[in-house]
Amino acid sequence: MTSTKLSARASERPTKDPKVPRKPKTARGQRTRLRILAAAEECFGTLGYHQAGISDITRVAGVALGSFYSYFEGKEEAMRELIKEMGHNLRAHLAQSVEGATDRIDAETRGLRAFLEYVQSNPWMYRVLQEVQFVDEDIYREYYETFSEAYGNMLAEATQAGELRPGNNQIRNWALMGMSHFLGMRFGLWKDDVPMDEIVATMADLLRHGLANPDDRQHGS
Numbered sequence: 001m002t003s004t005k006l007s008a009r010a011s012e013r014p015t016k017d018p019k020v021p022r023k024p025k026t027a028r029g030q031r032t033r034l035r036i037l038a039a040a041e042e043c044f045g046t047l048g049y050h051q052a053g054i055s056d057i058t059r060v061a062g063v064a065l066g067s068f069y070s071y072f073e074g075k076e077e078a079m080r081e082l083i084k085e086m087g088h089n090l091r092a093h094l095a096q097s098v099e100g101a102t103d104r105i106d107a108e109t110r111g112l113r114a115f116l117e118y119v120q121s122n123p124w125m126y127r128v129l130q131e132v133q134f135v136d137e138d139i140y141r142e143y144y145e146t147f148s149e150a151y152g153n154m155l156a157e158a159t160q161a162g163e164l165r166p167g168n169n170q171i172r173n174w175a176l177m178g179m180s181h182f183l184g185m186r187f188g189l190w191k192d193d194v195p196m197d198e199i200v201a202t203m204a205d206l207l208r209h210g211l212a213n214p215d216d217r218q219h220g221s
Helices: 003-011 027-047 054-061 075-097 104-121 125-132 137-160 169-190 196-209
Strands: none
Touching (some): 027 125, 075 104, 075 125, 075 137, 104 125, 104 137, 104 169
16 A cells, blocks of 8 residues: 555544534534535445545535534544434434325325435435445434434324225335335436326325225125
8 A cells, every 4th residue: 555545544533532422503503414424425326435535525514623622523423423414314304394285195105206306406315325324324324314203204194084994004004105205216316207297196196095996796795
């Protein structure tokens, strides 16, 4: 290993006690922390977790290297905090999008549209989530389980209100999350070659009527 590489790595090591408090006490500090997390999302999303260096993150964030260590012990902690922040932001975005929904199916279709739009505006989200699975599986699972818990509660409330048929809402919410995940990947991230209205209308029809042909009497009950 060359002395240049050694010097570069040494320059990314914290010069302070890594156990100093990292929660910003001022609005300015909070903005700086969020700017670093946004830069981390971009770097992890474009370069990959293992290729992205702390110096890359601080350069994109426009802050000094030492500022990074004011909030995070290292790259792994930044990744964990980023996943939490991403989950919080997406849940808040979806919650706002379903306000005023007439019923649970209307909320589902509004939420799907909002999710697809969010993916289009945050193209690194999927890669960052894939990367964290191999960095910290616990935080990866927590991201989805947090969604699932809130989602299951909403489905349970809709079932109690008579908007949905009785059934296992734990299975339902994971199935719905899976559909949204792959719709987001295909139509939000890879290629938006199908109009948004058609995607949402197709899913609304699927949720309201299922897949079975109502005119197919052969397999009917």
